[in-house]
Amino acid sequence: MSLSTVTVSHNMEAGHRLPILQGKCQNLHGHSWWVHVTVSVPEGPATVVEFGLFKKHLREWIDTHLDHGLMLGSEDPLADLLPAYGKVYVFDPSDPAESLTHGLAWPTVENVARLLSRVADRTLHKITRASGAHVSHVEVSETHVNKAGWSA
Numbered sequence: 366m367s368l369s370t371v372t373v374s375h376n377m378e379a380g381h382r383l384p385i386l387q388g389k390c391q392n393l394h395g396h397s398w399w400v401h402v403t404v405s406v407p408e409g410p411a412t413v414v415e416f417g418l419f420k421k422h423l424r425e426w427i428d429t430h431l432d433h434g435l436m437l438g439s440e441d442p443l444a445d446l447l448p449a450y451g452k453v454y455v456f457d458p459s460d461p462a463e464s465l466t467h468g469l470a471w472p473t474v475e476n477v478a479r480l481l482s483r484v485a486d487r488t489l490h491k492i493t494r495a496s497g498a499h500v501s502h503v504e505v506s507e508t509h510v511n512k513a514g515w516s517a
């Protein structure tokens with residue numbers, strides 16, 4: 366089956382730490398992240414989704430919750446301490462199923478891609494789109510050489 370796709374991109378500056386991993390990512394550090402979200406639909410409709418509205422809502426969420434902030438896991442001792450000092454987005458796998466972070470324990474690049482797939486899906490369902498349009502792929506780059514993705 367052929368698909369028609371559109372991809373929107375956005376960037377953010379954000380920090381995270383992964384004390385569950387060995388190596389330098391245990392340290393609090395930041396990246397210049399790039400996000401690429403692809404929406405697909407079986408070939409046919411002239412317009413998959415209106416770029417402007419999709420970008421507006423997706424970018425607004427990223428800028429509000431992640432940009433110039435810090436991402437931490439709920440088990441990180443800093444997750445209780447640092448919100449008093451600035452923007453912190455906590456990944457909590459025990460959140461309810463309808464939560465954006467349900468099942469996502471730590472802000473790995475893979476989990477950031479999964480989180481943003483959920484944000485993009487919610488965004489897509491708030492705006493006019495072609496019948497059958499769905500978020501099919503999210504790619505997140507934390508550096509120029511490291512990236513991860515999520516696909517439907």
